[in-house]
Amino acid sequence: MALTAEQQQTLVSTNASTPMGELFRRYWIPALLAEELPEPDCPPVRVRLLGEDLVGFCDSEGRYALIDGFCPHRGVSLFFGRNEECGLRCSYHGWKFDVEGRCVDMPSEPEESNFKNKVRIAAYPMIRLGDVLWAYMGPPDARPAPPEIEWATLPAAQVYVSKRLQRTNYLQALEGGIDSSHVSFTHRFSLDDDPLHAGALGNVYLKKDGRPRFEVVESDAGLYIGARRNADDERYYWRITQYLMPWYSIIPPFGEHLIGAHAWVPIDDETCWAWSINYHPLRAITAEEHRVMRSGSGIHCVYKPGTYEPVADASNDYLIDRSAQRAKKSFSGVAGIAMQDASLQESMGPIQDRMKERLGTSDSGIIMARQRLLRAAKALAEDGTPPPGLDPAAQRVRSAALLLPKDVPFQEGAAEALQLRPNTAFVSL
Ligand code: FES
Ligand SMILES: [Fe+2]
Structure with missing residues (x-):
């Protein structure tokens, strides 16, 4: 029952697009302790999961999300952003993202620009069960029922x-x-x-x-x-x-x-x-x-x-x-x-x-x-x-x-x- 080198590699590799990484993304994942995001509009936290650098935040209405850790404009870490009025705003030029990863404000561009509608970043839903925040990083249409362990x-x-x-x-x-x-x-x-x-x-x-x-x-x-x-x-x-x-x-x-x-x-x-x-x-x-x-x-x-x-x-x-x-x-x-x-x-x-x-x-x-x-x-x-x-x-x-x-x-x-x-x-x- 010894493993082959290929099987070993498959078992230990969990980044996106690897077979095990894709498997793991089909399950709800314990991502954060609730104490790490204690209240709406609290400071965001860095989260690295399955090799992806993300930022977790709780918006003004108490919705949780994990979004891409870096601003798509010029790559600043969104950890340094402002969590305000239902979104996380990049501290460099003010682009703002909501829990679904939509760019909802782009104050650095001309008012008549619709560029913000074309910008979207990765966003994963996160739910609270007891003292744990669970994230789902897989395809939206395959999202399972919340865990019942x-x-x-x-x-x-x-x-x-x-x-x-x-x-x-x-x-x-x-x-x-x-x-x-x-x-x-x-x-x-x-x-x-x-x-x-x-x-x-x-x-x-x-x-x-x-x-x-x-x-x-x-x-x-x-x-x-x-x-x-x-x-x-x-x-x-x-x-x-x-x-x-x-x-x-x-x-x-x-x-x-x-x-x-x-x-x-x-x-x-x-x-x-x-x-x-x-x-x-x-x-x-x-x-x-x-x-x-x-x-x-x-x-x-x-x-x-x-x-x-x-x-x-x-x-x-x-x-x-x-x-x-x-x-x-x-x-x-x-x-x-x-x-x-x-x-x-x-x-x-x-x-x-x-x-x-x-x-x-x-x-x-x-x-x-x-x-x-x-x-x-x-x-x-x-x-x-x-x-x-x-x-x-x-x-x-x-x-x-x-x-x-x-x-x-x-x-x-x-x-x-x-x-x-x-x-x-x-x-x-
Ligand atoms: S780098 Fe984030 S708004 Fe410019
Ligand atoms: Fe042990």
């Missing part, structure tokens, strides 16, 4: 979302997220220490059996990735991760703690946004949970002031603590689950050379996710087949952690647990 639909009080700059291609971040076997190693000692993981019965099985057997089954939107560990004589401990096209994962729960989820969104081919989400289907997030997540617990991190870049990074070796590593306080020596993952994934280089990798049986989820992405990109490019997972019904799924008798396949034993049934608890131990 569980965390996007819950009341804002039940969801905590953060984003972190990661200096890698999206694929190696995604592959880390669906690789359930590293949890027994990388995060081994954090499971008991971290306030959002501690105390779960599942931690015992996770640490006891570092050789999970994987069973991966296709779902409508992606994959069910089942990892089976020995529990006792009669039962297996199953952790079932959801992979949803094109870049989402839902982590199996730990006891009664908040559920974790991710999205890995390409900024360009060498950087991505690692979106980390915690949520609970039945209750608001507590003040204490907020506090620990803001201070870098769970799957979140601590930022350099005024940025979404983590304090621990390659320039300081992720603040690795060799004595903690030796004393078995941290398996990798890096503090925090998010930075444990980020440090290892960034250490592979911005784009891992997959021609050199040696995959084992525990990598079957990764192998199938790659195939799913490649197949969808090819089908879209060759005959316009709509990508999987756009139907909101296919997105209504859950991860699960449970014990099942050894002779029961997880697709049977966990069938109900894997369905999203609103206002019900998730299945976990």
Whole structure:
């Protein structure tokens, strides 16, 4: 199941006009935190997504948009523009653009000129769901229904979302997220220490059996990735991760703690946004949970002031603590689950050379996710087949952690647990 060089190239290239780039543009994309555009006519923000330089703004009527980052007149960055009276006005000669990319004013040209009607720039719709602004960068007539992955639909009080700059291609971040076997190693000692993981019965099985057997089954939107560990004589401990096209994962729960989820969104081919989400289907997030997540617990991190870049990074070796590593306080020596993952994934280089990798049986989820992405990109490019997972019904799924008798396949034993049934608890131990 090794990749060809061409397949590798296809998987990691997401600019416009590449097969994967065109596939990704068919989905709604988590683009900004709502806090980045807090109110109508607030300052615009620079946004780079899928290799495109854009500017995001919220107009006087509260409509959001991403538009071309540069003025078509003589190329000035619209980030320096004035956000006023339902449009973003370039600070050089005053050309003004609305949320649909139309040039609505051109004060530098003669009054009788109709030149402005001929000028239009790229503009992508953006909608707010909870604390996230989602953009759609594909063909207007193929725009799907808004996303219904569980965390996007819950009341804002039940969801905590953060984003972190990661200096890698999206694929190696995604592959880390669906690789359930590293949890027994990388995060081994954090499971008991971290306030959002501690105390779960599942931690015992996770640490006891570092050789999970994987069973991966296709779902409508992606994959069910089942990892089976020995529990006792009669039962297996199953952790079932959801992979949803094109870049989402839902982590199996730990006891009664908040559920974790991710999205890995390409900024360009060498950087991505690692979106980390915690949520609970039945209750608001507590003040204490907020506090620990803001201070870098769970799957979140601590930022350099005024940025979404983590304090621990390659320039300081992720603040690795060799004595903690030796004393078995941290398996990798890096503090925090998010930075444990980020440090290892960034250490592979911005784009891992997959021609050199040696995959084992525990990598079957990764192998199938790659195939799913490649197949969808090819089908879209060759005959316009709509990508999987756009139907909101296919997105209504859950991860699960449970014990099942050894002779029961997880697709049977966990069938109900894997369905999203609103206002019900998730299945976990
Ligand atoms: S460069 Fe923007 S109006 Fe001239
Ligand atoms: Fe991890």
